[in-house]
Amino acid sequence: MKTDFSPTQLADPDIAEADKILRKCVHCGFCTATCPTYVLLGDELDSPRGRIYLIKEMLEKGQKPTQEVVKHIDRCLSCLACMTTCPSGVNYMHLVDQARVKIEKEYVRPLPERLLRDVLAFVLPRPALFRLSMTAARLARPLAALLPSTRKQASPNLLSRVKAMLTMAPAKLPPAGPAGGSVFPAIGPRRARVALLQGCAQQVLAPRINDAAIRLLTRHGVEVVLVRDEQCCGALTHHLGRDDDATARAKANIGVWLGEADRGGLDAILVTASGCGTVIKDYGYMLREDAEFAAPAAKVSSLAKDISEYVNALDLPIPDKQSNLVVAYHSACSLQHGQKITQAPKELLSKTGFVVKDIPESHLCCGSAGTYNLLQPDIASRLRDRKVANIASVKPDVIAAGNIGCMVQIAGGTDVPVVHTIELLDWATGGPRPGLN
Incomplete structure (x- = not known):
């Protein structure tokens, strides 16, 4: 794809990166077949190729995001199926992330939507507040039946979004899991020592997931630590275009994880929520221009592993009989x-x-x-x-x-x-x- 950024624009590292990404796109359209929103809606502007054109136009001309551009970028799931399909290696993830940051900084959303996004960005990364919100949502859940349907709307409104939130609230919440600072020794000789990401929503909705990971790892000789003062990985606010918040959380986590590595050693940082893992593995890119954090961020990214990725190397025993489940x-x-x-x-x-x-x-x-x-x-x-x-x-x-x-x-x-x-x-x-x- 031909681009036309000025030398002044290209002096911005983000624009220079966008230019590299855009130039790799050859307009082939392979991405459209695997894009969920294009498959559902059939609109070229709701495909990766269409969004790339919108982003290119917006960045090249230095324009403020329009309502039409925002609509189609907001509809992108960042599922990244397009990157798996793309024969040219277009890094759509970094391009759409940049577009979201620009939208967040320059586009004025309607007040109800701004408030909703503010609430989500504030509550979801904070497990204590998220737990309180889930309790409140559970009590208010009967009201969901009185709210308008979420189906077939040209544009979702506040009430339909509130209905979705109430409908998804669980009937009950499990007890909280172990606190940050907890250490679970290996059973038998210690083979390795890892940090296990505690997560935000997961530790409220399903602490049983990390409990299972801890049991499996310790049984196989791996000491597990839940690092004290760990924060949300930043994924939630990152995908809302709130890059300052996301990078601040990344820097805080880099500090506590590498501090733990210095004290007791860490062979890996394990993640049981793959959405978090994708972002942590991208810390090195996110902080590449930060002189203080570029190298530490790259180190953390290299230590990050999905739980399945790590367990696959443990050589789990083969059961005597099949479960047939x-x-x-x-x-x-x-x-x-x-x-x-x-x-x-x-x-x-x-x-x-x-x-x-x-x-x-x-x-x-x-x-x-x-x-x-x-x-x-x-x-x-x-x-x-x-x-x-x-x-x-x-x-x-x-x-x-x-x-x-x-x-x-x-x-x-x-x-x-x-x-x-x-x-x-x-x-x-x-x-x-x-x-x-």
Whole structure:
């Protein structure tokens, strides 16, 4: 793609990076076939190729984002399926992230939407506040029936978004998990020492996921530490275009993780929520222009591993007999497209005795995408229903996924139990049976 940035514009490192990304695009359109919003809506501007044109025009001309541009960028899930499909290596992730930052800084959204985004950006990264909000949402859940449907809206409004939030509130919350600063010694000789990301929403909605990871790791000789003063990884605010908040959280985490590494040593930083893992692995890029943090950020990114990626190297024992439990494996977008981890979770499940079934259209997003299912409830619901129908076609006993957002999203459309991959692996290697009804 030909670009026309001025020398002054190219002096900005972000614009220079956008220029490199744009020049790789050859207009082939392969990305449209795997883009969830294009598949659903059939609008070229709701495809990666269409959004690339919009972003190029906006950046080249130095224009403020228009309502039309914002609409189509907001509809992007950042599922990154386009990057898996692209034959030219276009880094759409970094380009759309840059567009979101520009929109956040220069576009004035309607007041109700601004307030909603402010609330999400403030509450979701803070587990204590998120727990309180979930309790309030559970009490207000009966009001959801009185609010307008989220379906077939030209543009989602505040009430439809509130309805989506209330509908997704769980019937009850589990007790809180272990606090930051906790250390879980290896059982037997210690083979390694790792930090386990505590997460934000996950530690409120499903602390059982990290409990399963801790059990499995310690049984196999890995000491696990929950690092004190760890913050949200920054993914939630990063995808809202609030880069200052996201980079501040990244810097805080880099400090506490490398501090822990200096004190006791760390062989890896493990993540059980793949959306967080994709962003942590990108810290090196996010802070590449920061003289103080560029090298530490790159080190942290190199230490970050998805739990399945790490456990795959542990050589788990093969059970004496098969469980014959049919598992539909949902490959989270952030895992298959963001981190390029596609086979390890399925191989681990098969090795430990489960019958693993691939889901048709597995490359398409379930519609969760961080806060997407709250901000774009119509598209998110349609994608969820499509995903659930594809899952039902393989007649599973249980659904396994590697990301809490996907788990909550899919569970909202099916009665089939949804668990994290690590819960099944923990059970197969000596842990308790997860809740499978």
